[in-house]
């Protein structure tokens with residue numbers, strides 16, 4: 001089993017090295033190869049997703065990804081900016097299914113900005129389509145407006161598109177995820193306004209016939225944003241498009257107040273995947289040794305489960321993370337009075353120790 | 357001054373009649389004319405926005421709108437569904453500027469699902485563009501996919517578009533609103549992915565030169581959704597496109613926990629406007645006399661301020677609403693122990709009394 005390790009920018013390298021340490025402590029031998037990505041890719045090879053990095057990712061069985069981005073790259077042309085590496089990897093590796101759990105660990109209930117009774121025990125899974133929608137739809141660009149009241153002015157434009165097979169395959173992923181959990185699936189759309197999402201809703205409704213054991217409901221995206229704030233525990237699995245999923249999954253993550261704890265998986269049709277923490281590269285705290293490595297370690301656990309077919313090892317890692325939380329160890333982002341503040345390295349070591 | 361009164365469906369008629377009562381109690385003579393809209397328009401004339409209703413709205417100086425929608429219309433073809441009336445009015449009346457305050461009244465702080473320290477004193481204004489974006493962009497539809505890996509499959513598609521004049525005029529509205537408030541404006545985009553919103557960001561940055569007294573910052577929509585949950589009080593005015601504004605304004609409204617209190621205004625270039633509560637038609641409680649009329653009464657106050665040029669009367673209505681809250685009167689949606697529960701009619705009467 002070969003793992004492509006892409007640390008990236010900011011706190012990326014620090015948190016990735018803790019996850020690598022945990023993987024190495026499992027007593028299995030994984031082949032791991034590291035390559036630069038994002039700003040680091042640009043520095044090394046003039047491109048956020050250098051050819052060698054893409055090649056490695058394509059060859060590997062799984063990709064462990066840190067984070068990309070730094071203010072110093074903000075002035076680069078868009079195709080050279082760090083986040084283009086993420087979009088490029090998703091597209092080239094066909095990683096169409098993004099799984100983002102939003103879980104509130106009982107020990108961290110106080111970290112949420114929401115009242116404890118609203119979020120305690122929160123455990124939702126957002127399934128976001130990741131290779132279609134307005135993220136990649138052509139045509140797009142800036143042009144002279146060809147019609148309507150503003151004809152002749154400049155305009156920016158993009159195309160939202162979803163084809164039937166794209167909707168079907170993400171719906172299947174979501175229904176199957178729901179079968180393994182609470183058996184409830186909410187499909188989020190904007191069918192009252194968008195043709196794309198009326199079509200989405202129709203196809204998801206068709207796919208539902210194959211999953212009679214899952215209760216499906218449909219919700220408009222604006223209402224979903226409200227219900228996430230009002231009563232997030234009512235959700236089990238949410239499935240939605242790339243754009244709405246971007247917004248809702250970040251909102252859901254923030255409900256927990258501890259985004260430093262949340263992993264993510266982005267899978268292709270054969271369960272090859274890219275695994276990364278839900279948080280960003282946090283350049284403001286990079287190099288200080290205080291970043292929380294747990295989201296990355298939990299992402300490695302998802303990798304063990306989904307791509308490396310090692311569910312037991314995944315369970316071990318997840319149990320070790322719960323154990324260090326129970327021991328009261330906290331990085332700064334989740335620190336509360338009465339707990340023990342530790343750095344990135346110490347936290348990684350504690351997880352390794354807890355594996356035993 | 358002529359006001360078109362469009363009660364609509366569900367609780368619409370009940371809450372509108374309280375707002376009309378309050379307007380009539382101001383000692384001015386407004387000409388008001390009522391017409392059916394939404395499901396009521398469909399029942400009366402076979403269309404959610406009957407010709408006569410649109411004509412009345414076009415002729416009037418302002419439109420006071422209740423709410424539309426009921427489950428019983430869910431099976432109608434999309435062009436006949438109640439919400440098409442809203443889209444039709446916005447487009448035909450050129451109501452491009454939607455102003456949605458999210459205010460937490462001190463008396464109602466407990467209603468929020470967020471911790472009091474996170475939301476107490478919340479006062480943000482969302483300026484949402486309302487006649488452009490993917491809501492109206494052509495082409496759109498369902499077709500055979502013309503290219504790419506899914507060529508030949510059916511696909512749904514829509515077009516996101518913003519022209520320079522559309523962005524400029526909403527930016528001006530937002531900067532001017534910020535000038536009258538905390539002088540801070542956050543423009544929300546997705547410039548890292550969408551051409552439309554890179555263009556949006558560029559134009560807003562240009563317009564900013566005319567408002568050196570307003571501090572402008574730019575934020576990606578996914579981050580904005582997170583920051584609304586994490587630290588909503590950091591925002592003053594937010595400006596964004598139609599689609600992102602739909603999602604963020606509902607999330608922001610829900611932060612207060614009392615969406616039954618939140619008004620909205622949708623304005624054209626000459627301050628003609630449509631005024632409606634931020635909440636929906638709530639068919640489940642329609643006809644029971646328990647709906648909260650205050651969002652509609654506060655929408656009428658916005659109408660007095662923006663379209664009817666009667667700022668003093670607007671102040672009077674807003675003060676009266678604060679007074680009834682201070683008196684402890686609450687409809688069911690905002691009821692808490694120790695306050696007095698009242699119905700729709702009683703609440704309207706209390707506001708009229710408080711005007712004196």
Ligand SMILES: CC(C)[C@H](C(=O)O)[C@@H](O)C(=O)O
Pocket residue numbers: 083086087246548549578
């Ligand atoms: C960096 C950006 C392109 C990306 C996205 O919008 O998908 C990010 O927000 C995410 O959610 O992974």
Ligand SMILES: CC(C)[C@H](C(=O)O)[C@@H](O)C(=O)O
Pocket residue numbers: 192193222439442443602
């Ligand atoms: C009913 C619907 C078309 C409308 C919208 O999406 O704009 C509503 O959600 C709103 O925000 O007024």
